Amino acid sequence: MLDALDSGSVVALAGGVGGAKLAQGLAGIVEGDRLTVIVNTADDFDLWGLHISPDLDTVMYTLAGIANPVTGWGIAGDTHHTLAGIATYGEDPWFSLGDRDFATHILRTERLRRGDRLTDVTGGLAGALGVTARLLPMTDDPVATMIHTDGRTLAFQDYFVARRQQDEVEAVSFAGIDDARPTAEVLAAVVAASVIVFCPSNPIVSIGPILEVAGMREAIARSNAAKVGVSPIVGGKALKGPADRMLASLGFESSALGIARMYRDLLDVLVIDETDRELAASIEALGMRVLVTQTVMGPKEDRERLAGEVLAGVRRAGSRK
């Protein structure tokens, strides 16, 4: 396992900010040609005719080292003149897009319209920004997370951004998921992986859609890779976003144990925060190893520290198998 890991390839499954941080940590310690990040695209949507891929962009900007360090999304130091111009025309600037960020959406949209696959478009954009890891959308097909709440159905960004996650989530569905297929690149990466890392992203609306793409859950389950997750829930709370409230309202436990139960059939190792050390025994009782460490990530060096511990934890778990 140790040899396989050192020369083998790593696949990370990621949503937005939290996933991007660990992906950046992995990118700092795994050579680019050995690291593939498979990113949720169920948050993608069209705005003013432009194709926005929030999670892909967050991971791309983070891996490129240009992400806004305060928000975790968007580009550091970006200005908002184009958005202000759009507002001048009477449009509601409800979704924040920076000027340099607009360049991404404009070119992505142009290239998709001319028939390029999102996979290739993403590779081209990320490569131009100097990203050496392989960045893959979970699928080239359209999938849209829908939030069902209080008798209404909201598009994800309407729930997440426009309404600031104020609604209690009664159910989540992924429009288009039945027709979505993983790309050849995604399947090949999963098959070739020595380690698959479930980043600390929302298990319902970030990792969830990736696993729901036809055949993905099975491909991951069948893979010989060691599978390790990092709990996005620390001390019962989500570090970012509504995952904790969403888990609770959907009937899951908002804790590292709840996360372990959701990923029970998939993970060999779950990494939990020191805060949750007392949950380790209950999680191990589910049949997975537990690594306890500091999971709340600071700047890049700290992300690399956690990534290193995650991969080392996989090695130790592997050696015990």
Next chain:
Amino acid sequence: MLDALDSGSVVALAGGVGGAKLAQGLAGIVEGDRLTVIVNTADDFDLWGLHISPDLDTVMYTLAGIANPVTGWGIAGDTHHTLAGIATYGEDPWFSLGDRDFATHILRTERLRRGDRLTDVTGGLAGALGVTARLLPMTDDPVATMIHTDGRTLAFQDYFVARRQQDEVEAVSFAGIDDARPTAEVLAAVVAASVIVFCPSNPIVSIGPILEVAGMREAIARSNAAKVGVSPIVGGKALKGPADRMLASLGFESSALGIARMYRDLLDVLVIDETDRELAASIEALGMRVLVTQTVMGPKEDRERLAGEVLAGVRRAGSRK
């Protein structure tokens, strides 16, 4: 004629910067609901998937009072971060687009893609910027000026911007012109006009395409409106752009007299600059009246001064009929 003029409506035919200046002058002295500006769209092109309408935008920004006073096009004080972002992805930023300017192109493109007519899109954008005059594209159909030079054919913006008008123009054609129709709005404005003003725009590539749209030349010729043009050539030179060299290489005379000959069957009055006073008799010999004044326009007040003289000149010409 005086009564008809004071209560009647004015139609201006315009290209970019020069036309926009006189249109702004007219807008300062004619109420918005009596002024229609019909604008060349043969320069329109697609860039990074966005529909750019350079002349419509120049006239719109000028009438809105937000045009860059140095260039005459673009928006005053605009920044260029989105364009810089596009260059980051390896694209050649050969066509300057400001951040606020991008907002125009993004919304225009979105609205055209959803099926709105360019006429309605333009009205919506201009209205939001506070433009009270009616701004109309010459047609809703695609027309593209092609520059034939040295055995090659160049798209207009390739000739005009990318190659900085360095090529000798051997011929000009308008792709799509045979299928382009004037809109109901354009025809109604021409029929209702008391005065039609040919702004000091390039007669070949700005006013030319407007007249070439099927039925437009005839509609203008048949109209009872007084027709007055302002020469874009002063002292044999174009005030802006390549009109002088283009006229010469195409076999026209680059002078106010040359302009008069081109518009001979259409104009009742030609306004020429004091510099060209000695051409007045030759122009009048062609059968049109001449008004000699200062035609080189400074700031807004000066544009209104010229617009007032143009309309007054039409009145006097009318009274002599």
